[in-house]
Amino acid sequence: MTDTLTPVLTANWGDDRAWKLSNYERTGGYKALRTALAMQPDEVVSLVKDSGLRGRGGAGFPTGMKWSFIPKNNPNPTYLVVNADESEPGTCKDIPLMMASPHTLVEGVIISAYAIKAKYAFIYVRGEVLHVIRRVQQAVREAYSAGYAGRNILGTGVDLEIVVHAGAGAYICGEETALLDSLEGRRGQPRLRPPFPAVAGLYASPTVINNVESIASVPCIVANGDTWFSSMGTEKSKGMTIYSLSGHVANPGQFEAPMGITLRQLLDLAGGMRNGGQLKFWTPGGSSTPILTDEHLDIPLDYEGVAAAKSMLGTKALQCFDQTTSVVRAVKRWTEFYKHESCGKCTPCREGTWWLVQILTRMEAGQGQEGDIEKLLDLCDNILGRSFCALADGAVSPIASAIQYFREEFEAAMHTPAWELFPYEKSSLFTKTDAESGATV
Missing domain, CATH: 1.20.1440.230 (NADH-ubiquinone oxidoreductase 51kDa subunit, iron-sulphur binding domain)
Known part of the structure; x- marks a missing residue:
């Protein structure tokens, strides 16, 4: 059963001081960046599009397609914004990723910004998690010192400024347009669309907004190829992803597995329900998704499988409740x-x-x-x-x-x-x- 796990994003989480640049480089870190910089930006966009990577923040929109929406002839600068305002009850995948291996995200940011020709990238982190903000800031500083960020990256003439922004502690700022308002210094409230962020986003300029896990998945796609990535998962939900298992579970935690694994398989990996209890109901994607019951234990945990059960995969926050719960x-x-x-x-x-x-x-x-x-x-x-x-x-x-x-x-x-x-x-x-x-x- 443990063969179903595919540690890619989480592969180095158990390493000693995995968050340090030297240890990240020792496991192949920033090699994907060098590969990407040797390609044309449009080639990187096509690679991500062909891989089938879909947004890991909840909506599941194809990442490469979102990148391709950026207008080519807009005179305004293009921005990349990373949504790290993880506030959904039950969701706990992005914060562990940023704590354990922030350079995975930073490398993804640099490659993604290069692909969409952005010279400025913003990482918007939930304000309450000060320890995470400090760790990501330190990783960005290390990237600057090593020549991976800033001006003339690795001598290629590519420039990128990365800003780590601490949010003001509001759940609504996880909504992408409210996040943009907050980033601009205003009260975080959602905007009426259209115009969409790809046309008029941050500072009324073309903007790509992606979740932490989406951006962190880019380096492994560049390093291993789109065929490698799409070989995992299901026909329409490609790749691996991080499932957050919590609640009345014997061993809750993060489980990185191919898209389409079932809750029954994940519960087996987690030792089942606590004290031999019986699963009563669960959320497939955090508390904002319709709940499911034990009759849905074997549905594929991908976008199509969960939708067929009249719920949403969302952030893959699997909160499990036993028979003692009202x-x-x-x-x-x-x-x-x-x-x-x-x-x-x-x-x-x-x-x-x-x-x-x-x-x-x-x-x-x-x-x-x-x-x-x-x-x-x-x-x-x-x-x-x-x-x-x-x-x-x-x-x-x-x-x-x-x-x-x-x-x-x-x-x-x-x-x-x-x-x-x-x-x-x-x-x-x-x-x-x-x-x-x-x-x-």
């Missing part, structure tokens, strides 16, 4: 997060998430009223697809799917508190002793 409480906690993180720009999201929390709070306490389930579904229907960005869609997705699969729990909320049906101490990942010591089970 679905009502889980979706209520997620909805509280989205209510808090709504930027307030559009009414459906600002008002709708507030009302969803009010109803779910009442139901969690066993004080649901007749018609509450229908009201929840009606609110979800009126919010879905009616906001500036996908935050509102993500807020309602777990609610509607939870009612679909566990309607009886919402019906029980009309008369019985969730904590009586599912005592919270049983579903907690912490015991009282663990909480006092700071250790986790």
Whole structure:
């Protein structure tokens, strides 16, 4: 079973001081950059396009195709922006990557910027993770000192300035246009599109915005070729990717495997559910995706397989919950997060998430009223697809799917508190002793 793992991005995570330039170079680091600089920029774009790499930030849009949207005759400069504002509940792949091997990202940034002919690249990192910001900044400094970044890179005449920008701590800035507003010094709020960032993005100039894992995947494609990359994964979802397994799992963590692996296989690798428990429900791509149940254990974890199950692969944040968990409480906690993180720009999201929390709070306490389930579904229907960005869609997705699969729990909320049906101490990942010591089970 362990043969299903394909450590590429994570291959050096266990090495001693893997984040240092000298250790990264020892394992072949920056050789791909030299290869790319010997190619024409358009050849690099074609290589990435032919590899079948799709965006690893959630949407799954073909990376090479996104690069090719940059207009050729625009007089404004072209910018590359890396979205490292990882804030989705349950998502934890980009931050470990930047901590363990920041040069993998930095090399990807330099190659990608060269491909789209950008002379400025911005790495927008979530503001709360100061230790990650410092590590990426140090990696960028090392790259400058070694001649991999800055002016006249490796004597080729190519210039690139890399800026590591600390975000202001808002989940909404993970949305690419809100990120651009924040990067420009304004309040992070999504923009109405069109125009799209490829035409008028950062500073109203052509801009490519990619996720950390997407950019970090570029060096291995340049080094090994598009055929090598596309030999992994499925027909329409190529390559390897990092799956984040968390929750009621015996050994949670990051598992790098070909696209299309199943949750059953990943759970086998992780030692199964904790204490021999039974999987009740799980999220395939973080809390903003419709939940799935144990009947979906064998669906391929690629974009098409998860979509066929009426959910989304998203960020591949596989949060697993066992039979001790209250679905009502889980979706209520997620909805509280989205209510808090709504930027307030559009009414459906600002008002709708507030009302969803009010109803779910009442139901969690066993004080649901007749018609509450229908009201929840009606609110979800009126919010879905009616906001500036996908935050509102993500807020309602777990609610509607939870009612679909566990309607009886919402019906029980009309008369019985969730904590009586599912005592919270049983579903907690912490015991009282663990909480006092700071250790986790």
